[in-house]
Amino acid sequence: MTPSPTRRLTVAQALVEFLGRQYTERDGRRHRLIGACWGIFGHGNVAGLGQALLESGPERMPYLQGRNEQAMVHAAVGYARQSGRLSAQAVTTSIGPGATNLVTGAALATVNRLPVLLLPGDTFATRPADPVLQQLEVPSAGDVSVNDCLRPVSKYFDRVTRPEALIPAALQAVRVLADPVDTGAVTLALPQDVQAEAYDWPEEFFAERVWHVRRPAPDADAVAEAARAVRNAARPLIVAGGGIHHSEAEDALRALADATGIPVASTQAGKGSLRHDHPADLGGIGHTGTAVADDLARTADLVIGIGTRYSDFTTASNTLFAAPDVRFVNLNIAPFDAHKMAAATLVGDARAGLEALTGALAGHRVDAAYEAEYRTGRDRWEQSVERAFAAEDDGARPSQTQVLGALDGVVGDEDVIVNAAGSLPGDLHKLWRARSPRQYHLEYGYSCMGYEIPGAIGVRLAAPDRPVWALVGDGTYLMMPTEIVTAVQEGININVVLIQNHGYASIGGLSEQTGGERFGTAYRFRAADGSYTGDPLPVDLAANAASLGMAVISARTVRELREALAEARASDLPTCVYVETETADTVSGAPGAQAWWDVPVAQTATRPAAVKAREEYERHTADRRRHL
The missing domain is CATH 3.40.50.1220 (TPP-binding domain)
Structure with a gap:
């Protein structure tokens, strides 16, 4: 019997070759399953997956350089959602802090049922020295590594401790990625020594595979x-x-x-x-x-x-x-x-x-x-939207809803707006006039601060001909502005609307409603009594965005804002429109909540605000109902 042909490659090389030949198909249209691989390299993946991506070249697997591991996952999630879950991206990191930085992004992907492939390095399978750099020692379990943090937030997890184990692991990974029911974050933890180990792979492993995404009809x-x-x-x-x-x-x-x-x-x-x-x-x-x-x-x-x-x-x-x-x-x-x-x-x-x-x-x-x-x-309700969007004085500082009104007047059907956290999701859900199916991109399953800028990058990669807007408040911006550098480096033309309101506006309002009196929610200096009630902090977020390479247009009035948004939309460069609105302890201008949300209030308290909030809470909890 003639032996089956084989190819000698490292585990990392074989994985890259395999992923580059996976496709999804729905309604007769084929899509590449893994469109690109994001990566930040360290000792846990630089000589394995890093070398494999270099050797394979961009035709087999395009590579994207990121600045923050969590943000790379967010970008991949934005790409997957814009692609209708028919195409995804991979993310590789080193073992240690690079790997654990993936956890938040993995949770976001799984909560939102969006596919992303995570390829963190892992500690040595052969244990030539014990412990090695960045190894977590668990006296009762010798096979645990920090990558086990990814188990509960992954829809599929495997640790590939032998080269031949990659074959079933990789097949299971892409099965889950392409499954509209079970999809989410998929993790293949790759020990750094195994990544670099050579093996004779059967050629069948590298055959093109098409994963059919069917449309099952209900009974x-x-x-x-x-x-x-x-x-x-x-x-x-x-x-x-x-x-x-x-x-x-x-x-x-x-x-x-x-x-x-x-x-x-x-x-x-x-x-x-x-x-x-x-x-x-x-x-x-x-x-x-x-x-x-x-x-x-x-x-x-x-x-x-x-x-x-x-x-x-x-x-x-x-x-x-x-x-x-x-x-x-x-x-x-x-x-x-x-x-x-x-x-x-x-x-x-x-x-x-x-x-x-x-x-x-x-x-x-x-x-x-x-x-x-x-x-x-x-x-x-449309009259309420008009009132929230309108500005009586074009020469005045805008409210947050007037910022949305100005943007509403600039965008077309093809534009995409990206948001995730803060007070903007509530205002957008109530007020935004969605013109097309993919225009409204809100990550509100996990509502993760910091998603917007990398998510917008992923959207733009999936839809390069559509104008993309990342709407961020100062709180979100300060958590994760780093991928601005990626947008600039790659020439990914996104627009960032950066709204400065000096604090956590959404949680400030919620704190006030639940008896917390806006404690710890404003970005201010300390007052004489030690509280954060002094002057607003003199941070210059526009200068920060410019320092990261973005073109920045500052708008002080409603009129200037309209002009700035139009200029940004026409620009070929990644552009930030910076606008200062009212401070975080004032209302956004949107109509109030039309229905309740359960946030438990202190059952016993001495401060009058909390006592009153508890009374209101108990009034609402009486209306809770289980539908059985």
Whole structure:
């Protein structure tokens, strides 16, 4: 028998060769599974994966140089989301602090069900010396390393301690990356000695593989049951989640709304599922939702969840869906999410499920009075948006919502806005007019400060022809501005809108509501009593952005802001628009919360603010409800 052909490569070389030949396919379109590899090198990966990436060249595996390991994962996540989860990126680091810096990014990817491949170096498998540099010693477990921190935040984890173990590990890794149900962070921990070890690999390992992302249709009986529930409902409401975008089901959702008149409210991940001016679009739902969406949610007798996992923001901590006999129908590709809220379940692809449900509802439409009611509510809310965006004095310093209004006047359908944390997500969910399915890019599953700039880089890499805006407050900016250097180095033309309000505005407001009196939330000097209530700190974030290589345009007034945003959008360079708004202890200008959010308040306290906040808290907790 003729022996199978083999190729002698190191483990790292074989992994790079293997990853460069993996593809996904959906609807007849093929996508490269791993589009590039981010990397920061140390002794745990420089002679392994570093050498392998150098040897393979950019055609087999493009390399991107990062500045912060967490930020590299954020960039890869932004890329994956913009790519519809059909293409991902890898991230390699050394063992030690480089590897543990991946944990936050891995958690973000897994919480948001977005694929990213993590390739941290690991301590020696052969243990030539014990301990080695950056090795964590655990007296009761000799095989533990700091990479074990990544286990609970990874959808798949393996430590490759022998060359031949790479074959099943790599196949399992890409299976999970391409799986729309199980995807998230995937970690292959690679001991530094094993990375450099040579092995005779079977050629079959390097054959091109296409991982088909299918569209499973829900069971026909389940579709019929759901259609009966819709026909029997007087006040149905659709909750559109991120699964709409992942499945590219926006057209199917619009067809259902057009045919039936059922209104659509969106989660943070689902916003943009319908264009903002569609007559059935109610905007955001939940704690950061619109008045019209939340009012209808309170009286809905049937809630149709599509691609949503029903987070506490969406359900207003289980106080929003208040009708006594409310029932749920859930369409989700993940059975775990489909069964939430004691729902009638449609387990399947969002597009396939919506098409089936639309067919089963042929000829059905909600009552005309119900349509008139929610359209009147839409009109009222649009007036609230106009008031929040408008500026009475173009020569005055803008509020945060006026910053959004100015940006609203500049962007087109093709622009993408990226945000994750602070007070901006609430303002954007309530007010932003999403013009296209991929315009609204909010990372609100983990709401990670520091995501915006690297996330915008990933979006721009996935969509190089679309203008991309990273919206950041000073708190987020100070946590992770380093990837500005990457954008400048690579010529990745992103726009950063940097809003200076001198503190943690979102948490400051929350602290005030919950009896914390804004303790520790302002960026100020200490006053005589030791509190942070003195003058604002004299930091110059515009100068900082410029020092990292960005072109910076400072705007002091609403008029200057409009001009600066237009200039940035027309620029070919990575550009920062810097604007100082009102301080963190003033309101942003957005309408208040339209629904509650459960943040526990001190049960016993002596300060009047906390006592009053507890009384308000107990009033709301009485409305909590388990849907069984």
